[in-house]
Amino acid sequence: MRQPEPYLTTIPPVIAALTDYEPYARARLDDNAWAYLHSGAADEITFRANREAFDRQCLQGRALVDMRGGHTRLNLFGHAFEHPILLAPVAYQSLFHPEGELATVRAAAAMDAGMVVSTLASHPLEEIASHAYAPLWFQLYVQPDREFTLDLVLRAEQAGYQALVVTVDAPLAGIRNREQRAGFRLPAGVSAVNLQGMRQSQTQLVEGQSVVFDGLMAHAPTWRDIEMLRAATQLPLILKGISSPLDAALALELGVDGLIVSNHGGRTLDTLPSTLELLPAIAATTQGRVPLLLDGGIRRGTDILKAIALGASAVLIGRPFIYGLATAGALGVAHVLRLLRDELEVAMALTGCRTLADITPAVLIANNT
Ligand SMILES: Cc1cc2nc3c(=O)[nH]c(=O)nc-3n(C[C@H](O)[C@H](O)[C@H](O)COP(=O)(O)O)c2cc1C
Numbered sequence: 001m002r003q004p005e006p007y008l009t010t011i012p013p014v015i016a017a018l019t020d021y022e023p024y025a026r027a028r029l030d031d032n033a034w035a036y037l038h039s040g041a042a043d044e045i046t047f048r049a050n051r052e053a054f055d056r057q058c059l060q061g062r063a064l065v066d067m068r069g070g071h072t073r074l075n076l077f078g079h080a081f082e083h084p085i086l087l088a089p090v091a092y093q094s095l096f097h098p099e100g101e102l103a104t105v106r107a108a109a110a111m112d113a114g115m116v117v118s119t120l121a122s123h124p125l126e127e128i129a130s131h132a133y134a135p136l137w138f139q140l141y142v143q144p145d146r147e148f149t150l151d152l153v154l155r156a157e158q159a160g161y162q163a164l165v166v167t168v169d170a171p172l173a174g175i176r177n178r179e180q181r182a183g184f185r186l187p188a189g190v191s192a193v194n195l196q197g198m199r200q201s202q203t204q205l206v207e208g209q210s211v212v213f214d215g216l217m218a219h220a221p222t223w224r225d226i227e228m229l230r231a232a233t234q235l236p237l238i239l240k241g242i243s244s245p246l247d248a249a250l251a252l253e254l255g256v257d258g259l260i261v262s263n264h265g266g267r268t269l270d271t272l273p274s275t276l277e278l279l280p281a282i283a284a285t286t287q288g289r290v291p292l293l294l295d296g297g298i299r300r301g302t303d304i305l306k307a308i309a310l311g312a313s314a315v316l317i318g319r320p321f322i323y324g325l326a327t328a329g330a331l332g333v334a335h336v337l338r339l340l341r342d343e344l345e346v347a348m349a350l351t352g353c354r355t356l357a358d359i360t361p362a363v364l365i366a367n368n369t
Pocket residue numbers: 036037038050088089090091118119120139167240262263264265266267295296297298316317318319320
């Protein structure tokens with residue numbers, strides 16, 4: 001069996017961009033963890049589309065603009081952020097480095113990056129929060145046991161999380177053939193520790209009932225749960241995984257405070273469009289009434305600029321920071337954030353944008369997404 005390479009303690013100059021981390025991560029992960037990390041749903045068409053959409057969109061350069069006093073600061077849900085790059089919720093981070101989420105939260109603190117902690121984190125949400133010095137949000141998967149779900153929300157509030165991100169695009173696991181082919185399973189010692197003690201639901205199917213509709217989806221969240229959560233928490237409520245303008249409109253009616261345009265990094269429903277393509281119609285629906293965030297395929301500072309130009313306030317990254325984590329723990333995650341922020345600032349300077357507010361559709365060459 002292949003021996004995983006040791007974690008790096010310094011970052012070599014050959015790692016100059018986010019994608020440079022990918023082979024380093026691969027060399028340090030076994031086939032099981034790699035299949036989980038890299039997998040998209042089915043034929044991975046959406047997974048690839050997320051990137052391709054950014055690559056197709058060209059930028060309009062601007063020359064001779066005075067950039068002094070420029071910055072990347074923004075305000076989201078009443079909190080100040082130094083830059084618009086957040087770490088997306090990624091489950092079971094101890095699969096990728098023994099320190100898991102604890103390494104990630106230290107890197108987020110060092111780089112002033114917001115972090116979203118998954119319901120399926122491999123460390124207790126309170127322990128992660130005790131290391132946080134930058135905005136921290138909690139990502140909720142609504143559980144079949146609704147009482148337990150509300151208790152999780154309360155725990156997150158009490159631990160100081162500043163927003164609740166409810167993921168709505170994965171009521172059941174997508175069909176991830178890459179994982180299936182690798183026979184993926186969680187290794188001993190890695191588990192969803194925050195769900196310990198939860199009552200397990202057991203749906204007994206009778207003849208003629210569907211495993212999907214009557215089984216896996218029997219306790220899946222609906223809009224009623226969003227109403228219930230809206231009433232249950234004072235925290236800003238953000239829905240993650242919105243891909244339809246109709247859903248965006250419903251969310252606004254229910255008093256949701258923000259949306260994350262996401263296709264789960266191409267991991268749930270294959271052949272959904274890229275998130276960059278989804279964004280304009282959702283922005284047209286929400287009309288600036290709530291912040292829109294976007295994730296999926298962000299690998300370059302120019303990608304962030306393009307997302308903001310089409311209506312996003314901020315973006316999240318998933319796999320890239322895990323590549324950094326798997327390569328060099330907290331140092332790797334911090335370096336990924338540093339690279340991306342530097343690239344964003346350079347892209348802003350070369351398109352004549354002193355602040356995020358200056359990033360408008362005018363930075364894009366029209367009609368080629
Ligand atoms: C290994 C892995 C685990 C993930 N776990 C979660 C999760 O627990 N909750 C969630 O809302 N999204 C989860 N996601 C989706 C990410 O939050 C994010 O939407 C996606 O990774 C963004 O695409 P990118 O990886 O191309 O940056 C996960 C993604 C990956 C790759």
